[in-house]
Amino acid sequence: MFFDLTEEQRLVRDTARDFATREVAPKAAELDKTGRWPSEIVSKMAELGFMGMAVPEAHGGAGLDSVSYALVMEEVSAACASCGVIMSVNNSLFCDPVLKFGSDAQKKEILAPCASGQKLGCFGLTEPMSGSDAQTMMTQAEKVDGGWVINGSKNWITNGPHADFIIVFAVTDRS
Structure with missing residues (x-):
């Protein structure tokens, strides 16, 4: 085109x-x-x-x-x-x-600082044993009072060491 x-x-x-x-x-x-x-x-x-x-x-x-x-x-x-x-x-x-x-509150808190460069975001999908295959990921998230507990590990996360915000992929229910 x-x-x-x-x-x-x-x-x-x-x-x-x-x-x-x-x-x-x-x-x-x-x-x-x-x-x-x-x-x-x-x-x-x-x-x-x-x-x-x-x-x-x-x-x-x-x-x-x-x-x-x-x-x-x-x-x-x-x-x-x-x-x-x-x-x-x-x-x-x-x-x-x-x-x-994102919720309206998340958009308000996150987008302007990340767009202006005051903050930095990243994306955590890749895992040591499953790569970027989300279906076989092992990281789990469990809802608890006041939020979530995430257990697992990620690797090769571009921006990760410098990020202020992270979108983390995790399994909440295997069924």
Whole structure:
């Protein structure tokens, strides 16, 4: 399918390309080699609105369309795949489920801080023995007075060590 980009989409793409070229690409090899968390890049992505692209403006995000989101992802990921994934996880795997399934109180508490980069979200699915096969996951959650108790382990959780909020997948009833 072919379509023309809108003026806003071109501006978003060009902004992302300039940022990726000047700020991200020069540090990509060092980040890959050392595994260092790119806090300065994450902060700049937040300043540009890239950490909450699909979050509606009413919830503190940029309110961009899917094409603009894809354009930013292309530009940043081309410069440094790790930085693109950090941004993608916060946007798609964390903010999007909160937006779609969270309570009004959760949306109010979580979305604006994550979209602004004050806070960071992640997504905990992968397990040591089952990978990302949710059907065979072993982590369990049990409802108790005042909340839930979660028992199990997760691994390879992008943003995990730096996240303020985590969506954790767990089994509540095997039947």
